[in-house]
Amino acid sequence: MDILLIGANGTIGKAVATELGQRHRVISAGGNSGDEHVDLTDLASVEALFARVGPVDAVAIAAGNLHFGPLAEFTPEQYAIGLNDKLMGQVNVVLAGQKVLRDGGSFTLISGVLSDDPITYGSSASMVNAALEGFARSAAIELPRGLRINVVSPTVLTESLEGYGPYFRGFESVPAARVALAYSKSVEGAQTGQVYRVL
Amino acid sequence: MDILLIGANGTIGKAVATELGQRHRVISAGGNSGDEHVDLTDLASVEALFARVGPVDAVAIAAGNLHFGPLAEFTPEQYAIGLNDKLMGQVNVVLAGQKVLRDGGSFTLISGVLSDDPITYGSSASMVNAALEGFARSAAIELPRGLRINVVSPTVLTESLEGYGPYFRGFESVPAARVALAYSKSVEGAQTGQVYRVL
Numbered sequence: 001m002d003i004l005l006i007g008a009n010g011t012i013g014k015a016v017a018t019e020l021g022q023r024h025r026v027i028s029a030g031g032n033s034g035d036e037h038v039d040l041t042d043l044a045s046v047e048a049l050f051a052r053v054g055p056v057d058a059v060a061i062a063a064g065n066l067h068f069g070p071l072a073e074f075t076p077e078q079y080a081i082g083l084n085d086k087l088m089g090q091v092n093v094v095l096a097g098q099k100v101l102r103d104g105g106s107f108t109l110i111s112g113v114l115s116d117d118p119i120t121y122g123s124s125a126s127m128v129n130a131a132l133e134g135f136a137r138s139a140a141i142e143l144p145r146g147l148r149i150n151v152v153s154p155t156v157l158t159e160s161l162e163g164y165g166p167y168f169r170g171f172e173s174v175p176a177a178r179v180a181l182a183y184s185k186s187v188e189g190a191q192t193g194q195v196y197r198v199l
Numbered sequence: 200m201d202i203l204l205i206g207a208n209g210t211i212g213k214a215v216a217t218e219l220g221q222r223h224r225v226i227s228a229g230g231n232s233g234d235e236h237v238d239l240t241d242l243a244s245v246e247a248l249f250a251r252v253g254p255v256d257a258v259a260i261a262a263g264n265l266h267f268g269p270l271a272e273f274t275p276e277q278y279a280i281g282l283n284d285k286l287m288g289q290v291n292v293v294l295a296g297q298k299v300l301r302d303g304g305s306f307t308l309i310s311g312v313l314s315d316d317p318i319t320y321g322s323s324a325s326m327v328n329a330a331l332e333g334f335a336r337s338a339a340i341e342l343p344r345g346l347r348i349n350v351v352s353p354t355v356l357t358e359s360l361e362g363y364g365p366y367f368r369g370f371e372s373v374p375a376a377r378v379a380l381a382y383s384k385s386v387e388g389a390q391t392g393q394v395y396r397v398l
Binding site for chain 1: 242270275297320332334336338
C-alpha cells in the first residue's frame with residue numbers, strides 16, 4: 001500500500017511509521033517536517049497535498065493541537081484552537097481525501113482517552129475527541145467506493161509521562177508502539193466506523 | 200426554583216416549559232422570542248442575558264442549529280455553523296453561567312441521537328452532538344460550588360416526523376413531552392455528567 005502519514009514526526013507518528021513501514025510505502029507529512037508539508041486547518045492546503053502526493057491507499061493522522069486550561073477561565077477563542085486544528089484539521093483530510101483515495105482506501109484519525117474519561121483542564125480535549133469519534137461513526141456510512149474510516153483513541157503515552165504525568169494520575173500509560181498497532185488494525189484490517197481505544 | 204429556559208419557543212422548549220412550569224418559575228429566552236432575547240453564538244450576549252436575568256437555579260437549553268448535507272459536498276464553513284451555534288452556543292452558556300448560577304445549580308444541554316446512531320447527511324450533527332456529550336462529561340468534574348451539568352439526547356420527535364421522517368426511517372420517535380421528563384430529571388435530580396438518551 002501507499003500510506004500518507006500526517007504527523008509523522010511526533011511520538012505516535014514515528015511509531016506508526018515504524019510499524020507500517022515494514023510492509024508498506026509511507027509518505028510522511030507534517031506542518032514543518034516530513035516529505036510533504038501541510039496546514040491541516042486550511043482545506044486548500046490539504047487539497048494541494050493530495051494533488052502533490054497523488055492517489056494513496058490510506059491516510060493515517062497522528063497530529064492535532066488543542067488548548068488545556070481550567071474551565072473557569074476557558075474562552076471561546078481557546079476552544080476554537082482545538083475545533084479548528086485537531087477536529088477540523090482531520091475532517092479536512094476526509095473532505096479532500098474522499099475524492100482521491102483509491103477504492104477501498106482508509107482514513108485513520110486520532111482522538112484520545114479524554115473523550116469519555118475526563119481530567120481537570122481537559123474540557124476542550126473531551127469536546128474535540130468526542131466530536132472526532134461522532135464524526136467518524138457518521139462519515140463511515142456515507143463514504144463512497146468502499147472507503148473506510150476509524151479513530152484511534154490512545155490514553156496517555158508512556159513516552160509523555162514525564163511531561164503530562166501529573167495531569168493523568170492513576171491512568172495506565174501505553175507505549176506509542178501499542179498505539180501504532182491500532183493504526184495497523186485500521187489500515188490493514190477491514191473495519192469501518194470504529195473507535196480503537198488503546199488503554 | 201428559578202429556571203432560565205433557552206429555546207423556549209421550540210417544540211422541545213414548549214414541552215419543557217409545560218413540565219417545569221408546574222413547579223417552578225420559568226424565564227423564557229430565545230433568539231427572537233421569549234421573555235429575553237439572546238444570541239448564544241456571542242459570549243457577550245450570553246453574559247448580558249445573565250446580567251439582566253440575575254442568578255438562577257438552573258439553565259435548560261433546547262436550542263441549536265447545524266447544517267445537514269451529504270458528506271461528499273460538505274464544506275468547512277457548513278461544519279462551522281453547527282460548531283459555532285449548537286456546540287459553542289451551549290458552551291458559552293456554561294462559560295458565562297458558571298459564574299452566576301446559585302450554588303448547586305444545574306445546566307441542561309441538548310445533543311441528539313445522531314451522536315452514536317448516524318444517518319445519511321448527518322455528519323455535522325454526529326460531530327456536534329458527540330462534542331457536547333464529551334464537553335459535559337468533562338465540565339461536570341470542574342464546575343465549582345456543586346454546580347451540575349447533564350445532556351439530554353433525544354431521538355427524532357414524533358412532532359417532527361412529518362418533516363424529518365424520511366431521514367429517520369426505522370427510528371422510533373418520541374413525543375416532546377417524554378424529552379421534557381429528561382430535563383426534569385436533570386434539573387430536579389442530583390446527577391451530573393450524565394447523558395440522558397430519550398429513545
